[in-house]
Amino acid sequence: MRAVLVANPKGGSGKTTVSINIAAALAHAGRRTLLLDLDRQRSASTWTSIRPGHLPPVYAFRPHPDAQPPKGDWLVIDSPAGIHGKTLSHALKLADRIVVPLQPSLFDMSATSEFLGELLREKVVRGRRVRVGVVGVRVDPRTKAASTLAAFLGQFDLPVLGYLRDSQTYPNAAFNGLSIFDMAPSIVERDQASWQPIVDWVTAE
Ligand SMILES: Nc1ncnc2c1ncn2[C@@H]1O[C@H](COP(=O)(O)OP(=O)(O)O)[C@@H](O)[C@H]1O
Ligand SMILES: [Mg+2]
Incomplete structure (x- = not known):
């Protein structure tokens, strides 16, 4: 079984949003997809529990000793x-x-800096068994914010896999147990396109 960890020390950075959308993309690709919800707030589990039954399923579970x-x-x-x-x-x-x-943002980047350093010192990451990539959240790739983010990540030699724009589509979709991949392309074509390089990187051999 292949696995992707979605992590950032800061609350509200977009972890659950990124997790459920990657999971839904994999489910749409016909993969049996599990979602391990490590957060006591159970946001990801709540999302799967309200996910409409006719959509490709994502199976959430909580850690259990x-x-x-x-x-x-x-x-x-x-x-x-x-x-x-x-x-x-x-x-x-x-x-x-x-x-x-x-x-x-200054606050998000400074809160994440130490974590990225810690990750990059991990043996499995140094040995390249585990790869790390960053997704820009609430950012338009054509703006100064995007270049600031790319410059910040340059210090760590980390790739920006893609940028997700600031859009109410994300909270609205989550409310209904949906992801970007469950919505009509006529409405979210741009957003689906912005996910493509992220999903490709995750699934690349
Ligand atoms: N690209 C985005 N545009 C607008 N709102 C977003 C975006 N990504 C996430 N959100 C919203 O921001 C809030 C925090 O995101 P969430 O994924 O729950 O973060 P975390 O899991 O890191 O705490 C949620 O309400 C979510 O719907
Ligand atoms: Mg979360």
């Missing part, structure tokens, strides 16, 4: 704010890709 985790083609791991220590090491053991959603 006694239960065998379910099996699938893909595991998407949605993590809580401030993930560190044992929980982070455990998630790193499972994952072969890490996606870090990041908003181009």
Whole structure:
């Protein structure tokens, strides 16, 4: 089973949004997709519980010390704010890709800086078994904010996988158990296109 961890120490950075959209993209591609919800707030689990039954399913589960985790083609791991220590090491053991959603603000970038440094010092990341990529959240790629973000990530030699614009489509979709990939392309064509390089990077061999 392949796995992607979605992580950023800051709350509200877009982890659950990125997790559910990647999971839905994989489900639409016909993969049996599991969503490990490490957050006590259970946002990802709530989303799967209201997801309409006719859509490609995403199976959410919570960590459980006694239960065998379910099996699938893909595991998407949605993590809580401030993930560190044992929980982070455990998630790193499972994952072969890490996606870090990041908003181009001073506060978000400074809060994420230490975490990125920590990640890049991990043996599995240095050895390139686990790859790290960043998704710009609430950012238009043509703006100064986008170049500021790219310059910041340049210090870490990290790629920007793609940019997600600031759009009410994200909270609105989540309210209905939907992702960008469940909506009519006539409405969200641009957004679906902005996800493509992100999904391609996650699924690349
Ligand atoms: N690109 C975006 N445009 C507008 N709102 C967004 C975007 N991405 C996320 N949001 C909203 O921002 C809030 C925080 O996002 P969320 O994914 O829950 O972050 P986290 O899981 O890191 O706490 C949610 O209400 C979500 O719907
Ligand atoms: Mg969340």
